[in-house]
């Protein structure tokens with residue numbers, strides 16, 4: 001057995017085990033690194049880049065970067081948070097996001113991340129306004145990829161947990177999207193009981209469980225009272241208050 | 253699906269052992285025969301290879317040369333590189349369009365022809381050019397279009413278009429291409445008469461460790477642009493414990509404006525294969541792959557024959573040159589139209605039959621590459637240098653060039669110059685000297701290193717080509733003073749948007765936003781803040797992207813902003829009274845006007861009268 005080692009993040013010392021990624025080690029220590037494509041229980045893929053941190057001055061994705069002894073990590077710095085804001089905005093502008101009428105509002109990780117990062121205003125980015133057909137063929141599940149952020153969590157959940165491979169990426173570049181393993185979802189063996197279709201998997205309102213929309217009233221939704229990442233920060237030995245960025249502090 | 257098609261697909265899968273790792277080969281065969289890989293074909297291929305339909309679809313939809321919709325029996329792919337555009341590609345495209353009655357992107361109703369645009373096919377020195385199925389046609393003019401189509405309609409065979417073949421091995425019966433080499437300046441290392449097998453023989457006299465030491469001492473750096481020391485790469489691979497190791501040659505030269513590998517592959521394949529064999533010996537690999545870009549498929553039969561010849565000469569296969577302990581062979585893997593596959597880990601993904609997406613690093617390919625084995629990926633030029641270094645000596649090689657860049661560099665020079673073609677120059681040469689040689693005296697701007705490189709102006713022509721100053725994968729594109737530099741930057745941005753694999757957010761989305769920001773400036777609607785916007789967005793894309801494509805994609809904009817500040821400042825204006833130039837109320841209303849089929853009374857009583 002090799003032994004534990006230490007590194008620092010924003011000046012704080014974190015203890016890591018060999019084989020852990022930066023994200024794993026920080027999660028254990030109660031230091032939250034924002035993320036969208038990574039979620040506990042699935043292999044990390046490093047695609048959203050929201051978990052970008054600086055390691056010894058070089059930017060890397062914390063979810064795939066192995067922790068190494070003695071490295072100096074920057075996480076909650078204006079520059080790194082600025083990158084994340086840009087990335088989250090890109091995701092907002094790439095798809096069609098109309099939070100007020102979206103059934104995922106209040107439990108949506110993209111929305112919650114925007115709040116956490118202090119994004120409350122329009123940005124200079126153009127809106128790409130895609131028009132992608134909604135796949136409502138399946139009796140229990142609908143797929144509205146206009147809100148998809150291409151995190152691939154459904155792909156990994158279906159493949160690695162359900163053993164089904166319902167989803168996969170198709171197309172490339174800005175035309176990349178989520179495809180299903182048949183002409184449409186109804187023609188696959190997707191089931192509402194799949195882990196891939198559970199509320200934990202799709203971070204936004206793209207995989208929709210029919211007849212279950214708007215199940216929690218405003219005020220009781222997942223992120224209504226606690227910001228995204230709070231459960232990780234709650235593990236911190238000297239619990240520190242979440243640093244929500246005040247939009248007025250935002251420099252961009 | 254009818255039975256014939258099903259039989260064809262079954263045959264294609266069987267030819268590759270129903271192995272999903274050979275998906276690229278299976279798909280090529282199906283695409284060639286059926287002219288598409290539709291949903292039913294995907295399902296059948298998936299069931300035969302034990303994968304999932306959507307995975308097959310993922311691969312098909314990743315590569316530009318595969319299609320789920322039926323393509324014409326003859327697919328005309330017009331090169332849309334900026335050099336081709338400057339050489340009149342638009343008029344050629346219109347001539348094809350008119351004669352065929354279809355627009356680019358369409359297939360004729362009878363299924364006979366498809367017309368498409370495709371990024372740089374590596375023929376910039378003989379632009380405008382096109383790929384007609386696998387056949388390269390060069391120096392197109394609208395006048396030639398008629399006779400081309402007449403021949404195609406009569407013979408249904410693109411091969412029939414080749415009248416006179418090009419120089420050198422282009423006229424070899426297995427190549428038979430009208431392509432010309434245009435070797436303008438031979439040099440001491442690559443474009444020379446040397447017996448490549450001497451290098452291999454010399455290497456086999458040494459121990460693998462000694463070969464690696466030689467390469468390290470030569471200070472050879474990878475010729476793909478990044479310049480990683482080749483010897484160090486090999487040592488890392490050799491030192492990783494594993495049962496198998498692989499050597500892959502990257503012949504996916506896709507950087508717009510580069511065509512030097514095409515010439516090496518045509519004229520010096522043995523030098524390359526000897527280099528691969530030396531690399532295999534040094535790192536302990538038994539298998540090699542030549543990853544050949546889809547655009548160069550016309551060279552495939554010729555290269556296969558060369559490999560076969562080497563097997564017969566005991567230069568490949570078991571017990572090479574009598575060394576019973578050394579077995580190595582090479583297979584050719586065809587790419588299918590994806591620039592990102594020039595990135596070494598994407599290239600490995602593609603060789604494994606997957607979408608050509610880069611892999612996470614670490615682990616690096618030298619630790620865990622093709623099928624998880626330690627893999628050395630070097631490009632054509634690098635491996636060709638290897639056989640010469642072993643033949644001559646590390647010292648000989650290092651004596652050429654600069655302290656940090658030893659040896660010579662092949663340049664592909666094209667655009668506004670009198671002598672486009674291939675030049676072998678010693679590292680450290682200045683841009684001015686290069687332009688002089690190529691006959692580009694009136695160059696106002698040149699692209700050094702293709703889309704991912706720098707666009708520099710006259711004030712920089714004293715700079716030197718080497719890793720310490722201006723590094724380049726080898727593309728030099730000249731623009732004279734009549735060219736619009738912003739149009740060039742916009743062209744390269746479009747290229748990156750097209751070629752981004754889409755894996756990560758900053759590159760997939762950010763490049764689109766960069767391009768839109770540039771367009772705004774080109775329309776004369778830009779404000780000074782828009783320049784900051786471009787800089788900040790570029791910074792985020794470079795810092796957060798996952799691979800080299802996103803790390804360099806903002807270069808066309810950043811380098812033009814840096815070297816042509818006056819062009820930008822001429823286009824960008826302060827607006828009085830806080831008015832936003834980017835917002836045009838008339839344009840914003842256009843869509844509503846169209847829907848309403850009438851003009852708005854509030855904003856534009858006279859709109860349209862002026863037009």
Ligand code: SF4
Pocket residue numbers: 096097098099100102103104105106108109110111147204205206
């Ligand atoms: S998916 Fe999330 S961000 Fe998008 S509209 Fe719904 S709540 Fe808003």
Ligand code: SF4
Pocket residue numbers: 147148149150151152153154155178201202203204206207
């Ligand atoms: S459907 Fe949901 S889980 Fe799947 S990639 Fe899109 S956003 Fe992610």
Ligand code: SF4
Pocket residue numbers: 592610751752753754755756757759760797798799800801802803
């Ligand atoms: S930087 Fe671009 S090409 Fe590279 S992984 Fe990201 S999306 Fe793909």
Ligand code: FES
Pocket residue numbers: 034035036037038045046047048049050051052061062063064
């Ligand atoms: S969470 Fe690491 S890249 Fe998405």
